Amino acid sequence: MTESDRRDNGVWLIGGETQKRDIKKMTKFLSDNDKEFIWSNSGTAINMMTEYEVVPTPQNYQLWYTHTAQSDLNLSKVLESMIAKKMAFNEDLNEKLYERFFSSEKELRAVVETGATFQKELAKIVSVLKDAGNDTSEHTKALMEHMSRLSDFEGSQELKDIIHLVIDDTDKIKEQSQKLETKLEESTVKIQGLQSNLENARLESRTDALTNIGNRKFFEEKISEYHKNFQEIGHDLCLILCDIDFFKKFNDNYGHQIGDQVLKVVAHVIKKELGLLGSAARYGGEEFAILLPKAKLQDGIELADKIRTVISQRIIKNKNTGANFGRITMSFGVASLRRGISIDDLIQKADSALYLSKSAGRNMVQSELELDQVVSGSDSISA
DSSP, rough: OOOTTEEEEEEEEEEHHHHHHHHHHHHHTHHHHHHHHHHHHHHHHHHHHHHHOOOHHHHHHHHHHHHTTTHHHHHHHHHHHHHHOOOOHHHHHHHHHHHHHOOHHHHHHHHHHHHEEEEEEEHHHHHHHHHHHHHHHHHHHHHHHHHTGGGGOHHHHHHHHHHHHHHHHHHHHHHHHHHHHHHHHHHHHHHHHHHHHHHHHHHHHHHHHTTTTTTTHHHHHHHEEEHHHHTTTOOEEEEEEEETTTTTHHHHOOOOOOOHHHHHHHHHHHHHHHHSSSSSEEEEEEEEEEEETTTTTHHHHHHHHHHHHHTTTTTOOOOOTTOOOEOOOEEEEEEEOTTHHHHHHHHHHHHHHHHHHHTSSSSOOOHHHHHHHHHHHHHHHOO
């Protein structure tokens, strides 16, 4: 550790000339602009971690560097909200943030561990087969020796003895085969269990822990899949973005635990109304995304309004105390995929329609149709 590395108020502050020289070695092949970008964001990340007393582990540094580099706007939104609420970035919170935004690391570990165990099981199978082959060869050799003696026997007793020897060796072969079969079955069960564990890890890494629907990673994979189907097969795709109106105020008034329950209720309603029509995900914070493959714009508008109506009619109560927290409402933005527009364009259209819903009074559904009218109206005025 260099002299400039020190512990201040329980926080490790890192720096020093040795570290700078190491970083310069790693960045010598980058352009001047790239180097300046890395240095700037690295310094900002370390300063922010120091300011908010975040222990500078590699995982925490990855979180804050990603935030300062604006590589994940959803992560930045969450961190800025936590900073505004003066939340303490303790070990538990830091771990949850890392799991949420870099869950692929967890999946990668599961893949590596599964692969290693799978290889061990295969090695066992190969070893067993090799031993079985050697044993079978020995038994075959013994049988041939016994059979060669048949031509020389003089009496029945000797013949019986030879037959008994043949039977004994046959039983040994049978016993060895049964052992082989048992070991192969055990290995098969273990491999199936490993595959199941890997699938569970994959699903977990794509599921939002609080609401039990898809997370941002799940959304990105699904929208890419549906976009590919649109390009190759021509299947329609409709995107709905929605979020809870005045959710920050609700959290401030009743606390984050009640806010979390509201998020669960909203996710449950979305899943129920969506059914098998498409995929739903928690897009970030209090915002949700719904993907409707093979659906027209009007289908998306109708589903969004149905969800909006169900949500707005619900009264939020504490089932233990009976405390009434009132009603919540949601605003929606709907857009459909067309030829020539990218995934980012589609998301932007839905997000703009959502913003239009909020600016027009909330608790409503707006779509790209209203966006077109707004643009046309603006053109007419300017003309």
